[in-house]
Amino acid sequence: MKRDSRLSSVLHALLHMAEQDGPVTSDILAQCLGTNPVVVRRTMGYLRDAGIVGSDRGHAGGWRIHADLGSVTLRQLHEALGEPAMFAIGNRNEMPECLVEQSVNAALEGAFEEAESLLLKRFSEITLADLAADFARRHAAERSRRS
């Protein structure tokens, strides 16, 4: 199955931007992510529309974070990306007339909705600042390991 990796991508990009002082260009981010600058613009565009980042053209242009790291949650990012479907498993028919299918759908949907709620809850508890801190911790550990 081909999984949507945009959330992963924007997180990577945002952390990268958080480390930098000035704006970061799509080219740099694309190189870092191992992808194409147009893909970066397309994906980051969602975050711009949500007001999480800003972009400037021309010289010294690029992407900047508009919000406080501690105030941006994974859930916000997920929403900014258009709340893509979380699950790779689904019902055959969404609106079946047949009562058998309705029973099947109800059972599966119940479980999936519960899991999605949990996921969204976790997402809303994790901020960019948390990820940045986790990165700093890993970075420090790596340093001490090397010395």
Added chain:
Amino acid sequence: MKRDSRLSSVLHALLHMAEQDGPVTSDILAQCLGTNPVVVRRTMGYLRDAGIVGSDRGHAGGWRIHADLGSVTLRQLHEALGEPAMFAIGNRNEMPECLVEQSVNAALEGAFEEAESLLLKRFSEITLADLAADFARRHAAERSRRS
């Protein structure tokens, strides 16, 4: 994303088989599911390999449930289907060297694993008998509504 609907399919088929007395052919199931008999054979084949159903060829052949309805859980069916990926969202790189990506992956994976555990737990709590009972309830409600 194109969602895997095989679990939904086999549940529908199994409930249909549970209602019937004798074996049910792939043709009948295919008609009922709105698909092709070969797809039915392919999908039900996983359940046969897991010992949940049996198939007979020739006259009066078809598919039959081998296990007790109350002893087959959604989780067993999910496992029989090869435990397909549950989530449509994933990491960009699964094994990144970069520490930033590692932080991102860790955060996402933590949330997803928790959600998957919950899903599997719910799946292991629901049996075919539960679904059959739910269907019977809906059927009765439908009847009384019509009268």
Added chain:
DNA sequence: TTTCATGTAACTAACAATGTTACATAACAG
């Protein structure tokens, strides 16, 4: 021995995520 059924390989179709090309537009340096 004919008919009905599954078993399976191989191919096709449909679709979604990602990647690519091409060109328009805006900001700024000189």
Added chain:
DNA sequence: CTGTTATGTAACATTGTTAGTTACATGAAA
């Protein structure tokens, strides 16, 4: 003003996965 650097976006190509289809082999029972 003009050239350079950047984003914005449309259009198209590539890739990968699920489901559907065709074709033929195999086995069981009338």
